[in-house]
Amino acid sequence: MSIVVVGTVAFDKIETPFDKTDKILGGAATYISLAASQLGGEVNLVSVVGGDFPEEYMSLFGKYNINIDGLQVKPEGKSFFWSGRYHSDMNSRDTLITDLNVLADFDPILPESYKNPEFLVLGNLTPSVQMRVLDQLTHRPKLIVMDTMNFWMDTAWDDLLEVIKRVDVLTVNDGEARQLTGEYSLVKAAQKILTMGPKFLVIKKGEHGALLFHEKSVFYAPALPLEEVFDPTGAGDTFAGGFIGHLARTKDISFDNLKNAIIYGSAMASFTVEQFGTEGLQGLSHEAIDERVKLFVDLVQFDISLVNS
Amino acid sequence: MSIVVVGTVAFDKIETPFDKTDKILGGAATYISLAASQLGGEVNLVSVVGGDFPEEYMSLFGKYNINIDGLQVKPEGKSFFWSGRYHSDMNSRDTLITDLNVLADFDPILPESYKNPEFLVLGNLTPSVQMRVLDQLTHRPKLIVMDTMNFWMDTAWDDLLEVIKRVDVLTVNDGEARQLTGEYSLVKAAQKILTMGPKFLVIKKGEHGALLFHEKSVFYAPALPLEEVFDPTGAGDTFAGGFIGHLARTKDISFDNLKNAIIYGSAMASFTVEQFGTEGLQGLSHEAIDERVKLFVDLVQFDISLVNS
Numbered sequence: 220m221s222i223v224v225v226g227t228v229a230f231d232k233i234e235t236p237f238d239k240t241d242k243i244l245g246g247a248a249t250y251i252s253l254a255a256s257q258l259g260g261e262v263n264l265v266s267v268v269g270g271d272f273p274e275e276y277m278s279l280f281g282k283y284n285i286n287i288d289g290l291q292v293k294p295e296g297k298s299f300f301w302s303g304r305y306h307s308d309m310n311s312r313d314t315l316i317t318d319l320n321v322l323a324d325f326d327p328i329l330p331e332s333y334k335n336p337e338f339l340v341l342g343n344l345t346p347s348v349q350m351r352v353l354d355q356l357t358h359r360p361k362l363i364v365m366d367t368m369n370f371w372m373d374t375a376w377d378d379l380l381e382v383i384k385r386v387d388v389l390t391v392n393d394g395e396a397r398q399l400t401g402e403y404s405l406v407k408a409a410q411k412i413l414t415m416g417p418k419f420l421v422i423k424k425g426e427h428g429a430l431l432f433h434e435k436s437v438f439y440a441p442a443l444p445l446e447e448v449f450d451p452t453g454a455g456d457t458f459a460g461g462f463i464g465h466l467a468r469t470k471d472i473s474f475d476n477l478k479n480a481i482i483y484g485s486a487m488a489s490f491t492v493e494q495f496g497t498e499g500l501q502g503l504s505h506e507a508i509d510e511r512v513k514l515f516v517d518l519v520q521f522d523i524s525l526v527n528s
Numbered sequence: 529m530s531i532v533v534v535g536t537v538a539f540d541k542i543e544t545p546f547d548k549t550d551k552i553l554g555g556a557a558t559y560i561s562l563a564a565s566q567l568g569g570e571v572n573l574v575s576v577v578g579g580d581f582p583e584e585y586m587s588l589f590g591k592y593n594i595n596i597d598g599l600q601v602k603p604e605g606k607s608f609f610w611s612g613r614y615h616s617d618m619n620s621r622d623t624l625i626t627d628l629n630v631l632a633d634f635d636p637i638l639p640e641s642y643k644n645p646e647f648l649v650l651g652n653l654t655p656s657v658q659m660r661v662l663d664q665l666t667h668r669p670k671l672i673v674m675d676t677m678n679f680w681m682d683t684a685w686d687d688l689l690e691v692i693k694r695v696d697v698l699t700v701n702d703g704e705a706r707q708l709t710g711e712y713s714l715v716k717a718a719q720k721i722l723t724m725g726p727k728f729l730v731i732k733k734g735e736h737g738a739l740l741f742h743e744k745s746v747f748y749a750p751a752l753p754l755e756e757v758f759d760p761t762g763a764g765d766t767f768a769g770g771f772i773g774h775l776a777r778t779k780d781i782s783f784d785n786l787k788n789a790i791i792y793g794s795a796m797a798s799f800t801v802e803q804f805g806t807e808g809l810q811g812l813s814h815e816a817i818d819e820r821v822k823l824f825v826d827l828v829q830f831d832i833s834l835v836n837s
Binding site for chain 2: 258307308405438440441468479482506509517519
């Protein structure tokens with residue numbers, strides 16, 4: 220089933236307590252697309268890069284059958300560049316450099332073949348840019364997933380609420396859910412967000428897993444406890460890609476199958492954090508993905524007898 | 529099945545962003561005993577209080593069939609008193625007052641009838657006091673559970689390691705697991721701790737749930753997302769009490785049943801945090817407990833199809 224992914228394609232420069240990189244391939248749409256395509260989704264990418272974006276990365280997208288007709292190249296411009304340094308806990312980081320470059324005036328233009336996707340993922344971007352994508356669709360997708368961040372809550376509140384109104388699944392972290400609603404309790408925050416438009420809410424809690432809210436129900440998927448977290452960059456975006464990739468493959472958007480999509484998202488993210496950048500996310504066999512999913516089954520499965528039984 | 533619980537019985541004075549208490553009943557052994565007894569354990573308490581400890585609290589233990597033959601009363605002394613204030617996130621707190629009082633020279637003396645328990649819980653206490661308990665046993669219990677904290681890692685390292693060597697289950701929080709081993713990765717920390725004596729390790733992560741490690745396996749139980757966390761005091765001790773209470777009731781110390789015990793511990797803790805002190809933990813019917821356990825089943829259960837299936 221076809222997926223349109225809109226988001227950043229970037230250069231990242233990353234420092235962790237263990238090692239550091241030169242400029243490597245990054246960006247939300249990169250991680251989302253790589254994860255979704257390896258679960259069998261037909262991914263169509265919408266983004267923008269500069270003339271400095273290497274052929275090698277272009278062909279990487281081709282290798283994963285990611286359609287880049289919607290990837291604008293601005294020969295005179297430079298690609299979006301982000302640099303960050305992780306603290307020793309690997310859960311928090313400082314942004315060292317954010318050079319928007321060609322992203323600063325990104326106008327996402329959907330090729331004709333992209334205008335009727337079955338699934339749409341709006342990666343974290345300026346809300347007005349996300350809105351521009353929605354306005355070009357000729358039909359409403361089966362499911363629209365939107366990611367955002369606290370920055371837009373501080374700087375583009377009204378636009379943000381307008382986009383949120385039009386999507387099916389919102390993904391935020393716990394702090395962002397609190398900021399968006401003024402509620403400290405995640406249960407109360409979720410109840411409020413589910414009145415703002417989305418039918419589903421995913422709250423990402425990093426190493427503590429993710430929560431999926433729908434109507435009065437909640438599902439909790441832990442993150443896999445790993446021996447090494449090498450580089451968390453892209454974990455949240457990989458999660459979103461695994462999530463949509465599973466839904467596209469199974470063609471089922473019931474709450475029960477969204478639970479499974481959360482597990483696939485978590486499994487794919489566990490590959491990403493094991494290596495720098497997209498390295499851990501490349502070249503995954505279906506067998507390797509299934510093995511990882513089975514670890515999640517073992518991690519949470521129990522067979523309980525009640526006191527009164 | 530008989531359980532001996534050794535730990536503090538105390539007065540607590542608690543402030544949260546929402547409300548505050550006068551001196552109320554607290555102490556690790558109080559929470560452990562109330563939780564374990566309501567799951568059907570025959571609880572035998574070992575602790576010390578002063579002459580200020582009210583008859584009303586004594587009869588509360590009686591009401592829950594908690595044997596207090598091992599509860600020493602020092603008429604001239606005052607009971608252990610702790611006061612703390614929670615921050616607005618409800619996950620961190622400042623200790624305002626710690627008056628050890630009669631706890632300062634607590635010498636736990638096991639009545640004859642306590643010396644051969646099936647289960648033993650060593651609540652968080654000076655390691656040498658925990659050791660004194662082990663030294664009075666006439667037979668080794670089926671399972672010994674030990675709680676401790678970072679303070680003893682700073683002040684009584686050698687004693688602490690000696691006690692850890694002799695127990696079956698160690699319960700610590702994530703920061704303590706890291707401090708005890710010098711490993712940031714919880715998986716690596718767990719592997720080290722499992723070479724130090726315990727066959728099982730429980731890492732408590734508060735609102736993020738708990739991990740159970742055994743040999744090469746790991747089980748993750750989330751905490752129940754609650755609308756209101758009113759007062760987290762005693763949640764970890766309630767968890768330990770629910771854990772041992774379930775094991776005592778089911779008489780099964782397999783890894784699979786320890787998973788269930790983690791769920792019962794988490795369920796009991798969810799009652800504690802909903803009200804001040806022990807209020808939420810009192811008067812629970814088996815039906816109410818079962819309902820809570822079912823919420824955990826719903827929270828984590830999924831039925832997944834693999835990519836290759």
